[in-house]
Amino acid sequence: MERALTFDLERRYRGGPVVRARASLPLDEGRVTVLFGPSGAGKTTVLRALAGLDRPDAGTIAYAGEPWLDVARGVCLSPQRRRAGFLSQEPALFPHLDVAGNVGYGLSGAPRGGRAARVRELAARLRIDPLLARRPSELSGGERQRVALARALAPRPRLLLLDEPLSALDAPTRDALRGELRALLEAAEVPSIVVTHDRAEALALGDRMLVLVAGTIRQAGPVHEVFSAPADVDVARTVGTENVLPARIVAREAGLAVVEASGLRLTGMDPGGAVAEAYACVRAEEIVLEEAPGHPSSARNLVAGVVAAVADEGTLVRVALDCGGARLVALVTRRSAGVLGLAPGRRVAAAVKAPAVRIVPRVPAAPDAASGGAGAGDRGPPPAPEF
Amino acid sequence: MDPAALRLSLWLATLTTALLVLLGVPLAHWLATSRFRLRFVVEAVVALPLVLPPTVLGFYLLVALAPRTPAGRAWEALAGRPFPFSFQGLLVASVLYSLPFAVQPIAAAFAAVDPRLVEASHTLGISRIATFFRVSIPLAWHGIVSGAVLAFAHTLGEFGVVLMVGGNVPGETRTLSIAIFDHVEALEYAAANRTAAFLLAVSFAVLVVVYAVQRRPLAWNAR
Numbered sequence: 001m002e003r004a005l006t007f008d009l010e011r012r013y014r015g016g017p018v019v020r021a022r023a024s025l026p027l028d029e030g031r032v033t034v035l036f037g038p039s040g041a042g043k044t045t046v047l048r049a050l051a052g053l054d055r056p057d058a059g060t061i062a063y064a065g066e067p068w069l070d071v072a073r074g075v076c077l078s079p080q081r082r083r084a085g086f087l088s089q090e091p092a093l094f095p096h097l098d099v100a101g102n103v104g105y106g107l108s109g110a111p112r113g114g115r116a117a118r119v120r121e122l123a124a125r126l127r128i129d130p131l132l133a134r135r136p137s138e139l140s141g142g143e144r145q146r147v148a149l150a151r152a153l154a155p156r157p158r159l160l161l162l163d164e165p166l167s168a169l170d171a172p173t174r175d176a177l178r179g180e181l182r183a184l185l186e187a188a189e190v191p192s193i194v195v196t197h198d199r200a201e202a203l204a205l206g207d208r209m210l211v212l213v214a215g216t217i218r219q220a221g222p223v224h225e226v227f228s229a230p231a232d233v234d235v236a237r238t239v240g241t242e243n244v245l246p247a248r249i250v251a252r253e254a255g256l257a258v259v260e261a262s263g264l265r266l267t268g269m270d271p272g273g274a275v276a277e278a279y280a281c282v283r284a285e286e287i288v289l290e291e292a293p294g295h296p297s298s299a300r301n302l303v304a305g306v307v308a309a310v311a312d313e314g315t316l317v318r319v320a321l322d323c324g325g326a327r328l329v330a331l332v333t334r335r336s337a338g339v340l341g342l343a344p345g346r347r348v349a350a351a352v353k354a355p356a357v358r359i360v361p362r363v364p365a366a367p368d369a370a371s372g373g374a375g376a377g378d379r380g381p382p383p384a385p386e387f
Numbered sequence: 388m389d390p391a392a393l394r395l396s397l398w399l400a401t402l403t404t405a406l407l408v409l410l411g412v413p414l415a416h417w418l419a420t421s422r423f424r425l426r427f428v429v430e431a432v433v434a435l436p437l438v439l440p441p442t443v444l445g446f447y448l449l450v451a452l453a454p455r456t457p458a459g460r461a462w463e464a465l466a467g468r469p470f471p472f473s474f475q476g477l478l479v480a481s482v483l484y485s486l487p488f489a490v491q492p493i494a495a496a497f498a499a500v501d502p503r504l505v506e507a508s509h510t511l512g513i514s515r516i517a518t519f520f521r522v523s524i525p526l527a528w529h530g531i532v533s534g535a536v537l538a539f540a541h542t543l544g545e546f547g548v549v550l551m552v553g554g555n556v557p558g559e560t561r562t563l564s565i566a567i568f569d570h571v572e573a574l575e576y577a578a579a580n581r582t583a584a585f586l587l588a589v590s591f592a593v594l595v596v597v598y599a600v601q602r603r604p605l606a607w608n609a610r
Contacts, residue, residue: 080510080512083512094504105521106513
């Protein structure tokens with residue numbers, strides 16, 4: 001049987017919301033699952049329940065068959081016995097210990113020599129060696145979060161839980177640490193779950209993704225699939241970006257970057273950095289549909305396509321376009337759809353302004369985690385029962 | 388100044404403080420972190436000596452531990468002598484009387500320890516008891532010092548409880564504040580003044596220490 005973390009939790013808040021989350025995640029080392037959802041959806045509740053810091057009102061958690069929680073049978077393993085590393089939003093470093101003391105804190109059972117070696121090893125990996133003698137109050141936000149990660153990794157946890165690990169940082173630090181965090185999590189060879197409400201973070205960090213809306217997991221799957229094919233309107237609204245294409249930056253010029261995405265050439269804002277692998281993201285409502293191309297336009301991107309499907313969503317109509325190898329989703333008003341006569345088979349042009357094409361760089365993953373639809377199939381069944 | 392009374396007062400205050408730290412630290416930690424629904428009742432009991440006249444406390448201790456009661460007999464079997472007018476009796480009364488002075492600052496310091504640090508320690512595999520010694524105690528250190536110093540000073544100056552429980556037995560229960568009372572009754576104002584001035588100076592020094600510790604907590608408490 002595949003090693004998996006399965007949970008089925010219910011947490012009722014008095015006079016407040018109910019969180020009911022159910023999912024099953026394969027436990028592959030170095031793979032990152034993003035738990036995505038708006039504020040108040042219950043992400044932190046789920047994460048704290050997995051860590052053993054909160055006790056749900058009902059449900060079960062099993063790690064590779066080992067019961068961590070079974071409320072009905074009165075089983076609730078302490079956080080100590082779960083051995084799940086936990087990284088909170090604000091890095092809660094021990095203020096009375098220096099950085100070395102913080103990193104080595106969880107190694108108290110190990111022999112002294114082994115402890116020092118492990119601290120040095122992690123310090124090197126997280127590039128915090130020059131900070132080892134400093135106090136947490138003397139560190140910057142980014143440095144603190146690195147130290148907190150080193151501390152969580154030191155006792156070799158079986159699972160790593162990260163609660164919005166970058167949200168307390170200022171924007172430049174966050175952008176710098178995002179790509180690095182992905183590489184670190186992969187190198188750590190621990191399955192991780194990252195809670196976030198930030199799309200760029202989900203794309204940059206995650207291999208697969210659980211979308212939590214109003215206390216329930218509504219969709220699970222590879223990150224870009226969830227983004228490009230939301231299961232329902234709530235998920236679409238939550239993830240916000242319907243078009244997420246695996247892309248490669250092929251040219252950069254004057255603040256713009258040209259990417260090749262599934263046969264399309266798109267121009268977007270240059271995200272900076274040296275990474276060529278990226279996702280090109282376009283929100284469906286940013287796509288303008290026009291008669292077949294030919295007339296001049298200020299839009300930098302003009303793509304010819306054929307309408308594949310039309311779905312009525314009230315005021316708006318969701319239009320799926322086949323554009324060579326890629327599929328784009330556009331949201332237009334019902335009126336425009338009528339004027340253009342949008343129906344399957346109709347040839348149109350999709351126009352997108354360069355600022356609407358968001359390019360999110362992505363640290364290349366190990367081969368079997370490669371982006372693209374094929375990656376999903378060979379990792380066994382879909383991760384969540386609700387999928 | 389009466390050297391026997393000074394020695395007795397210092398010894399009583401030292402033992403009382405030691406017992407209060409041993410009892411008060413776990414009690415304060417429980418008060419600061421427990422989710423027990425009737426916790427407020429325990430808090431009220433701990434705070435009672437703050438508002439209770441010392442004579443009332445002393446009176447009920449005498450009644451409860453009178454030689455003919457079961458508790459009094461148990462006491463005598465343990466301590467080897469009756470409760471009233473003994474140093475051991477005085478010690479128990481002092482511990483109860485100074486309880487809030489020790490427990491309240493310590494509980495406030497424990498309550499100020501960021502619970503995320505305790506959780507971080509638990510997720511790093513460190514047991515609850517080890518977390519208590521490695522995180523909570525170091526971070527609540529200034530509160531423990533304040534509580535101990537206040538308990539010491541309060542015991543040094545107590546009067547009503549001593550008189551009720553201990554009476555005035557030289558070398559056994561005659562503390563500094565009782566000595567002052569004796570001097571004044573005998574119209575020995577110069578002797579009373581020497582002892583009173585000493586207690587005034589000690590009390591002032593103690594408060595200076597307490598406020599200094601609280602105002603400038605050890606560097607890591609500045610967050």
